[in-house]
Amino acid sequence: MKQKREFKKKIKQRFPYRFSLRDYVKLILKIMYLYCGYIQVRNYILKQQKKSLITVLLYHRVNDNLRDTITVCTDTFQKQMEYLKKNYNVISVRELLNRMKEGRNSDRAVVITFDDCYRDNYENAVPILQMYQLPACFFISSSMVGTEKAFKHDLEIIGHGLPNLKCEDIVEMDKNDFEIGSHTISHPRLSECNEETLCKEIFNSKKQLEEMIGKEILYFSFPHGKQSDFSEYARDVVKKAKYECNFSAYGGLNSPRDNVFDIKRIGIPESPSLTFFKAWIEGWKIT
Numbered sequence: 187m188k189q190k191r192e193f194k195k196k197i198k199q200r201f202p203y204r205f206s207l208r209d210y211v212k213l214i215l216k217i218m219y220l221y222c223g224y225i226q227v228r229n230y231i232l233k234q235q236k237k238s239l240i241t242v243l244l245y246h247r248v249n250d251n252l253r254d255t256i257t258v259c260t261d262t263f264q265k266q267m268e269y270l271k272k273n274y275n276v277i278s279v280r281e282l283l284n285r286m287k288e289g290r291n292s293d294r295a296v297v298i299t300f301d302d303c304y305r306d307n308y309e310n311a312v313p314i315l316q317m318y319q320l321p322a323c324f325f326i327s328s329s330m331v332g333t334e335k336a337f338k339h340d341l342e343i344i345g346h347g348l349p350n351l352k353c354e355d356i357v358e359m360d361k362n363d364f365e366i367g368s369h370t371i372s373h374p375r376l377s378e379c380n381e382e383t384l385c386k387e388i389f390n391s392k393k394q395l396e397e398m399i400g401k402e403i404l405y406f407s408f409p410h411g412k413q414s415d416f417s418e419y420a421r422d423v424v425k426k427a428k429y430e431c432n433f434s435a436y437g438g439l440n441s442p443r444d445n446v447f448d449i450k451r452i453g454i455p456e457s458p459s460l461t462f463f464k465a466w467i468e469g470w471k472i473t
């Protein structure tokens with residue numbers, strides 16, 4: 187216990203978070219957005235029309251040793267999961283697809299997803315998700331599994347790689363009813379790949395993950411996630427490879443009538459307050 191306290195103190199000293207004047211202004215704007223009545227009226231009308239919105243959250247890392255735009259610390263993650271459990275219907279990707287295929291959704295729902303292949307997902311996020319009995323889907327770049335390889339974005343930002351998921355972690359996560367999806371083999375920008383590489387990345391990652399867990403892989407999320415990182419051709423290849431859906435990462439909420447090959451997600455960074463998180467879920471752009 188004492189050790190844990192000391193560790194937390196050390197991290198706080200290393201990464202002090204000061205609530206700046208700017209943060210207070212952002213907070214006030216978000217409170218106005220959340221409670222001015224717009225969201226309540228919007229959600230009520232959409233519910234009547236059976237077109238309630240679905241927010242898909244995208245996490246990368248849950249880790250107390252890093253502070254960057256794709257890492258959320260364990261305390262924050264736990265608070266966010268507790269909030270979701272109390273306030274939203276958290277559904278699996280399978281259920282999301284059922285509702286989108288039907289084109290109807292009567293309750294405001296949230297889906298939790300993770301991209302890349304970080305081992306802290308298994309070590310830190312999974313126990314919290316299990317504690318709150320929340321479903322989640324993990325999109326994995328298959329060539330990173332069981333290796334010490336670094337993602338290019340980590341080399342550029344933090345200068346080194348981080349532990350990746352092991353095959354047995356993924357098998358266990360699958361056995362515990364978490365969903366597994368493909369995030370290509372080597373995490374390239376698909377818009378920059380030639381046809382042959384693009385097909386390999388989409389088809390073979392599916393095959394490799396299927397061999398790993400002995401189950402069909404039906405969900406795909408493309409690396410980097412911006413509209414410019416993907417193309418119509420890549421979308422056609424994803425369909426040809428018999429995936430049932432494709433996830434992006436350029437923000438936005440989903441209507442049940444949207445295209446399942448263009449499911450929008452919002453990337454969740456470390457947030458200074460739960461109000462920020464609430465506003466993001468309800469469509470406030472990440473700022």
Ligand SMILES: [Zn+2]
Nearest residue numbers: 301302409410
């Ligand atoms: Zn990624």
